[in-house]
Amino acid sequence: MDDATYLLHRLGTSIIVLLGVSVVTYGLLFLTPGDPAEVILTQQLDRQPSAAEIESFRATHGMDDPIPVQYVNWVTDVLRGDLGTSYYSDTAVSTLIVDALPLTIELAVASLLVALAIAIPTGVLSAVHRGSAIDYASQLGALVGVSMPNFWLGYLLILVFALTLGFLPVAGAGSYGQLVLPAITLGTGMAAVLTRLIRSSMLEVLDEAYVDTARSKGLRKRIVLYKHALRNALVPVVTILGVQLGSLLNGAVVVEIVFQRPGLGMLLVDAVFERNYPVVQGITLVTAGIFVGTNVLVDLSYRYLDPRVELGGETA
């Protein structure tokens, strides 16, 4: 399959998936125990709503239509870029998301950089010095990193760096200083996963015959490691970067709450507790869209990292 065909094919399946995603997202509304309109109103008014109030709420939000019609209307609006309006303020959901998104993306990118900066050298060193003290230390570190709840780590970091040492802000967003602790919190967890993966992938690669060939040419160890071995070892790492983005988004929710960053995660949690459905649906849809899109990009980049890859091959 050539690149263009593959891209078309991949876009096609992505559209099918996103359609499924929209069905699930819209369907979430109906998970509400009881009558959604009533539950939402109870939450909003903090008292039992009257029948008239429920009636008018239904009418305003098109809830009188049959469910498929509601869904189609919603999807049509979404395609026009209209994700609805928040129940609590009259702000458009899209505006809320556009305001919050940069903070989350900033956090995700910073965390990814932290993760890679820790994981690549640690994973490589660990594999090269297999069975040494360095290896055990980095393995242990990675395991602890994988096993720590990130909100706990966040609070510990606040305790040490912000409260005790006092050279970083406790919380908030806007300055680079305020990005440091959240990025470390989120990044170390991911670094732990990546370190383990790079180590095992590197170990496998170091056993390959082409590494021997490279050494038998008389190449320096560093060149053998970083030119011949690492590039091959990174292939499986890149395949999981897409999936890891999902865990970054997962983690961002918690980390944003810990550090009081008004990003997408915080917006989502608030909306969930307020039963602010348009916001919940909007964020769910956007997150899934970002996730699917990134995975397409990762698939495409994979091709350039590993020339053997036939795009469109079954990778499962």
Added chain:
Amino acid sequence: MQQPRKTASESTHSTPAFDTDDTTHTACTAESTTDLLTVEGLRVQFPSPDEPVRAVDGVSFGIADGEIVGLVGESGCGKSVTARSIIGLDPPEAAVRGSIELDGTDVTAASERQLRRLRGDTVSMVFQNSMETLNPVLDIGEQIAESTKVHDHPDSQRLLDYLHAPLFSSRADWHERREHAADLLDQVGIASPEERVDDYPHELSGGQIQRVAIALALASDPDLLIADEPTTAVDATTQAQLLDRFRHLNDTRGMALLLITHDLSVVAELCDRVVVMYAGQVVETGPAGRVLRDPSHPYTRALLDCLPQRVDRNERLPTIEGAVPDPTDDRSGCPFAPRCERATDDCRHGDVPTIDLGDGRGTATCYDVDDSRPAAPYNRPGITVTAASDESDPTREPTPAAETPAAETPSSESTARSSTREKTRPESTADGDREPLVELEGVTKQYATANGLIDRLFGATATRRAVADVDLEIRAGETLGLVGETGCGKTTLAELVTGLETPTAGEIRFGGDPVGGVESRSAETLADVGVVFQNPRSSLNPRLTVEQLVAEPLRSRGWSTDRRRERVRTVLDRVGLSEHRARSYPHELSGGQVQRVAIARAITPDPTLVVLDEPVSALDVSIQARILNLLSKLQAEFGLTYLLISHDLAVVEHVVDRVAVMSRGELVEIGPVDRGFDQPTHPYTKTLLASIPSLSPEETAGVRPSASDGVSSSLDRPTR
């Protein structure tokens, strides 16, 4: 040459460099002229939970400038470990002792920097399994360019330069080196090298990869090239070309070659001298001609006797009984003594001396070297000891299968089909008295290949014909050999016969009745065909015991447990596996035993036809002989018909009655094996036959196809 070479007297140690208590087999070699490489008392041990594994156990030999030396032995004898030690690539956990003098430097004591210089300048290695020896993410040109760069500047390797970081690397320099890489590819016989330079390893065929691996090794203009099984994975024609290439390089560059192989015919082709290894030790050395003609060590003799090409067709092959000693055992005496019928008490204990045979005939590490023994050919089946071991074969009885009708019929029935689409039935009904068991008529198998948009625009066909319009008969009781290069469609043809694949066109008939794929075949038809897969281990579920595996086909017949057990016992007995093996799992068995289990399972349902896909290609020569004997015995006993697929023409010649030659999905020649091999009619068959190395070099000299031969190089295409 950056280092002046030392003279022989300086570089060769007259005494071993370590404690003499350990030197049970220090050879007082006759190779005092050696100056390029001297290996003295090399021992390599690997740690294991119990005793250390003695992979190499006191090996000494040498290589002179421009000499071609063959290092031979069966798998696990330590030859590859020795080779890796020579370039200092021992695994970190290995304990290496002894000395390896390479061009005046002791490799075992060399610094990382010295090693880099040696590798970049003096010695190069072509590793086994070349498919995996090239880096899959770098193109060919880059990998060769690197080698030349290391050769020119071994001490100034900067990572950023090699990573092509802008500002840190000279594009012009790398570009020039890529052009030089194309020259090297041209030298190893790769067509249109300028284009191949930009290819990635996965885009090349097995033969091309092997050539690239050699080009890579030559890039540093080495004085010594070590090639580990360089021709094992390639086709006969490619093998011939590669051997030719080696000889040429040796002639023109004066490059010495250490050729590691298990294939004695390759040694006969190419080598000046041979070093024979067994169980980590050198048992015999000497000029190749002498060793092959007149072997001195009983092991060398036994090994040569096992070769199918040395024994008349359908004769039982001599075998070596017993097994290689456990490499963890603390051994004393000759390692071959337990399997040697001439062994005495002296052989079993203490040090066995390495005896110089005199007159430049080499050495043998054996008491039993009798100078007065006449240099008669070793045709006697002397060394077979029928020990009651697991692997023993009951002696083969004279069988009717030895005289099949096919072998008697006149040659008129055999037809060669040239590629000019001239359609002739390969089989006439000349011997109408024998009903064909299986008939293939116009059988074609096409696979759809996923083509890109562009290809489709230009109307390129999107199918690949694995098997094209094949007509073939398999007659009851015969052994039909199917030969051809890798990717010629022989395995697909076999899968069509077994039903794993269904033909896109044409018809397959069993006893006159058309059959389809596995799903549509009746239980009887399925039971009628037994299959022994290539790589038998993969065809046995590792979670089932031998008994469960062999009994599996009987379950669906509704046989009772007792009846199944009885049948399994009988069958295991017939294939020479003792009853207690019934409860073993496949991983507990040796390669030969696994092959026996696979054969047992194939014959359990009492089939008439057994399809054997490369039944001995993964086995060592001595085990191969036992399995071939077993197959002949079973054929006689049960009146089986065999369809045998093999790339090893020596095996084919030994066991089959008729041979069918395939090339690019087409059947190009079919006929009785004698005629097919003696008077081939199709040019492809001629090329194929000419490329078989013979044990006696004189016989085949001159008929070898050259690397530029049109027929063969056209075969050298990507296998994908």
Added chain:
Amino acid sequence: MSGVSGVLGSVGTTVRRRYRALRTSRKVAAFCANPLNVVGLALVVAIAVAAAVGPFIAPYDPTTQQLTNRLQHPSLAHPLGTDQLGRDVLSRLLHGARLSLSIAVAVTGIRLTLGTTIGLLAGYAGGWTDEFLMRLVDVQLAFPGLVLALVIAGILGPSLRNVMLALALVGWASYARLVRGTVLTTKERNFVRAARLLNVSRFRIATRHLLPTVAGPVVVLATLNMGTVILGTAGLSFIGLGAQPPTAEWGTMLSDGRHHLRSAWWIANVPGVAIMLTVLGFTLLGDGLRDVLDPKRDATIEKLS
């Protein structure tokens, strides 16, 4: 009678054979060779024991408040101190062990059953069934798991039961994908092809050849998943969707203790360490099982877990 004894006999033989295989197994030896694997097993066993007997040996009731006893330092009476409401932290920890472990087992169990069934069906049936089920998997995997779980749990209403349901609903797809992939590759392996040629029934091929091959990777994934589920539950509890006060749940305990980090470090850190050790145990055990059961699958499982 003879039939029964025959069956019993063959069962006996099978058991004996299995025992012999276990005792002589290289797998057991290989597992024990790495001390980290043994540590993992020990941690998991310790947690399991704590979950089983913890509530019986806990010195105090986990929910009884004793405001006079607030924020007590660890002492003999309260080995791990007391929390902001004067409850004994050790007792809460022991009760929490049972809760965390049962949630993890239940969620993983549902994911595994659902996912394996769908994967087997897709891989074995192929065609349109496969196509449909895999698109379903794709849709599920298109959501970042915890985000979707958070939304589902939030809409269903905050409670532990809803958190479990949400986590189970978002995690089955990895199993389906893994199982389908393994079935597809195993189907093409020579020993299955050989079985087809030997007229072995489809049922027997599925049960004797495919399932055991699939089991290894699934067990590994499930073990690693136990840790993920525990972390997920803790995370959702932290957000406030999981266990509601006064339930002794590790995530909630940690979340409550965060305001007292400086004055009473034990309230948050004790459950934090407990979560960490539990997840560590399952991760180590999973790694060990993977090395033993499935050495060639590193990357795949890492990707899915």
